[in-house]
Amino acid sequence: GENVEQHPSTLSVQEGDSAVIKCTYSDSASNYFPWYKQELGKRPQLIIDIRSNVGEKKDQRIAVTLNKTAKHFSLHITETQPEDSAVYFCALPFSGGYNKLIFGAGTRLAVHP
Amino acid sequence: SAVISQKPSRDICQRGTSLTIQCQVDSQVTMMFWYRQQPGQSLTLIATANQGSEATYESGFVIDKFPISRPNLTFSTLTVSNMSPEDSSIYLCSGTGTYEQYFGPGTRLTVT
Numbered sequence: 001g002e003n004v005e006q007h008p009s010t011l012s013v014q015e016g017d018s019a020v021i022k023c024t025y026s027d028s029a030s031n032y033f034p035w036y037k038q039e040l041g042k043r044p045q046l047i048i049d050i051r052s053n054v055g056e057k058k059d060q061r062i063a064v065t066l067n068k069t070a071k072h073f074s075l076h077i078t079e080t081q082p083e084d085s086a087v088y089f090c091a092l093p094f095s096g097g098y099n100k101l102i103f104g105a106g107t108r109l110a111v112h113p
Numbered sequence: 114s115a116v117i118s119q120k121p122s123r124d125i126c127q128r129g130t131s132l133t134i135q136c137q138v139d140s141q142v143t144m145m146f147w148y149r150q151q152p153g154q155s156l157t158l159i160a161t162a163n164q165g166s167e168a169t170y171e172s173g174f175v176i177d178k179f180p181i182s183r184p185n186l187t188f189s190t191l192t193v194s195n196m197s198p199e200d201s202s203i204y205l206c207s208g209t210g211t212y213e214q215y216f217g218p219g220t221r222l223t224v225t
Contacts, residue, residue: 032212043205043216044156046114051212089155099144099209103156 002027006090006104013080014112021107023090024072033066033073034101036089044089048075080111115141115208119217126196126224133192134204134220142208142215145183147191150203150219162189162206196224 003026013019023033034049050057050064050073057064063076077084087106094100116139126132138145145162160181161169168181183189193200203219 034212034214043218046213046215049213094158099212099214100146100158100161101156101214102158106155 002030002092002094002102004090004092004102004104006107008107009105010108010110012110012112015080015082017080019075019077019080019084019109019111021075021088021090021109022072023074023092023104024070025092026071027092028068028071030092032093033064034091035062035064035075036091036103037086038089038106039086077109080109082111082113085109085111114213115139115210115215117142117206117208117215117217119206119220121220122218123221124223126222128197128224130196131192131194132196132222133190134206136189136191136206136217138187138189138206138208140187141210142187144209145189146207146209146214147179147181147189148205148207148216150205152202156205159191159204162191193222196222198224200224 006023031052036044037047038044048059048062048064050066061078066073087108089106090104091101118137120135147159148156150156158171159174162181162183164183180192201224203221205219206217207214
């Protein structure tokens, strides 16, 4: 079955710095790569996603890049702000499906003022 | 994005009892799922809630412990049966159309 590894598990940055979180996967058939942000006590929120036919997608300060050859995708946050502090999860579909998601272990991001 | 609600938002239950969690989604959703998130951990898929038929369970989850219903397109329930302290978790329902998957606010369950 599908497997996804997420690194780092924790990340501490100064406000204004960039943060990068990386996930690697095993199933070459994967074609959809979402990222979720979960603030303490809140539901996971979809913040950005990418499909396999593009290599990069940006939305203001966040971007996702995909390297299908190397089987990894990354979340990039630029000009970090304290409100970016949260746990971030990558996810991808179980083999053979679009919607059943397997999640990475999560990265706890702390942005210090 | 889809609008998803759950109730109860939290509950404290005694071991050996059962709790039913309800999830309501808006009409944009075609597929519904139930996940578990243990304290400080990631999300794990319990099952796919199938409309009008038995749910499809993932490895490690069984119908007798987590019976699921989905009587119509926009409503589903998850029951946590014969609870033990190890069932203390956040239970989340989710809904999806084509790709994007959205989550309900979760039900925080504590079993004493």
